[in-house]
Amino acid sequence: xxxxxxxLVSQPKPAIFEKSPFFELANKFQLEIDFRPLIQVKGVTSxxxxxxxxxxxxxxxxxxxxxxxxxxxxxxxxxxxxxxxxTMKYICSTEAIALYLQKYIVYRKRKISFAxxxxxxxxxQIVKHKEEKLLLALSEPHKPEIPDGLTRLNINYTPVILARxxxxxxxxxxxxxYDMLLLYSxxxxxxxxxxLTPEQMPVVSTFGEGTLRVAAENHLPVKASAPSPVAPSLxxxxxxxxxxxxxxxxVEDVEFEENEQNEEFLxxxxxxxxxxxxxxxxx
Numbered sequence: 001x002x003x004x005x006x007x008l009v010s011q012p013k014p015a016i017f018e019k020s021p022f023f024e025l026a027n028k029f030q031l032e033i034d035f036r037p038l039i040q041v042k043g044v045t046s047x048x049x050x051x052x053x054x055x056x057x058x059x060x061x062x063x064x065x066x067x068x069x070x071x072x073x074x075x076x077x078x079x080x081x082x083x084x085x086x087t088m089k090y091i092c093s094t095e096a097i098a099l100y101l102q103k104y105i106v107y108r109k110r111k112i113s114f115a116x117x118x119x120x121x122x123x124x125q126i127v128k129h130k131e132e133k134l135l136l137a138l139s140e141p142h143k144p145e146i147p148d149g150l151t152r153l154n155i156n157y158t159p160v161i162l163a164r165x166x167x168x169x170x171x172x173x174x175x176x177x178y179d180m181l182l183l184y185s186x187x188x189x190x191x192x193x194x195x196l197t198p199e200q201m202p203v204v205s206t207f208g209e210g211t212l213r214v215a216a217e218n219h220l221p222v223k224a225s226a227p228s229p230v231a232p233s234l235x236x237x238x239x240x241x242x243x244x245x246x247x248x249x250x251v252e253d254v255e256f257e258e259n260e261q262n263e264e265f266l267x268x269x270x271x272x273x274x275x276x277x278x279x280x281x282x283x
Contacts, residue, residue: 002203004242007031008178010038010188021235029242036170038183038191041139041163043072046079054135054160056082061089061132063157065122065146067100069137072162074104087111091129093122119145120265123153127269130155139163141187143210145262153269167191178202180223182234186214193218205241206254207234216256225254 013035014020026033056077064070077084089111092098098114101107113128115121123146126134134157136147150157165187172195175181180203183189189211192201198219205224206212215222224237231237244251 002179004029004179004203004238004245005031006178007033007180007182007238008175009033009035009182010184011035011182012037021233025235025239028239029246034178036168036174038168038170038188039165039185040168041066041068041165043068043075043163044161046076049076049080049160049162052160054158056084056135059133059135059158060087061091061129061134063091063122063126063134063136063146064097064101065093065137066139066163067097069139069162070097070100070104073137076162089113089129089132091122091125091134093117119149119262122146123149123265123269126150126155127153127273130273134158135160137162139165141165143186145210149262149266152266153273167194170195172196172200176200176202180205180238182207182238183211183215184208184234186210189214189218189220192220205234205238209256212254212256222254223251 009022014022017023022033025031056073062073064073074084076082084105090098090101090105090113092101092112092114094117095114098112099107101112113125115125130153134150134155136150136157136159138147138159138161140161140163147157147159168191175192175196181192182205183192184207189206192204201220203223204215204220205226206215206222207226212222212225224231224234224241226232226234226237228237231240241251
């Protein structure tokens with residue numbers, strides 16, 4: 001099994017690399033780690049937004065799952081001279097995304113809620129606000145889990161595309177210089193497959209269920225994956241993998257398994273919402 005010496009992380013470089021878990025990883029195994037995103041996410045133009053015919057002020061809450069869509073949302077509001085009311089509520093997939101809202105609004109817990117980054121976490125927050133007129137901010141392409149979940153639960157929402165993902169200009173020859181590529185989204189996987197053939201592909205590590213699924217569908221050699229009970233971060237997953245390699249262990253490719261927890265969560269929520277609906281009708 002090939003030794004890992006040079007790693008590409010498909011993320012922007014941390015502002016303070018010395019405080020990053022990858023700094024510890026590099027020192028521990030004497031690695032060269034480069035941060036070079038395989039994709040770029042750009043906000044849509046005002047014209048592209050208008051073509052979707054979405055009335056922001058007809059909604060009372062916005063769902064955000066990325067910082068890019070937050071930037072795009074408030075830029076479009078400014079360009080269109082839309083004054084977002086102080087009563088607008090915000091539902092975010094993580095605390096970090098919720099805190100990012102401070103760039104544009106005064107942070108108040110009563111109107112900002114956030115989840116733990118999981119599908120069930122964000123869906124629980126949305127269900128708590130199901131009576132609101134919800135606007136779901138999306139990037140194109142996007143993971144279908146949240147829109148599909150909202151549809152299955154019969155929650156009234158409006159999807160709006162606020163950002164688009166495009167491939168970066170990194171060359172195939174550059175990618176082949178690395179021993180391992182760390183991928184954070186399904187679009188990282190797709191961008192990689194457009195540049196390299198399976199025979200040219202270095203070892204791959206993935207973060208997130210959706211990323212692992214697409215990597216498996218494209219038959220990529222995934223050797224480390226996160227989050228998991230033993231590896232909450234990708235840096236930890238890579239640490240465990242390299243440790244096994246150095247110990248002479250044979251590491252099998254990571255296999256994708258459907259998350260039954262998400263499906264069970266949706267079935268439970270469907271049942272709860274149906275009972276509440278019947279109770280209201282009887283009343």
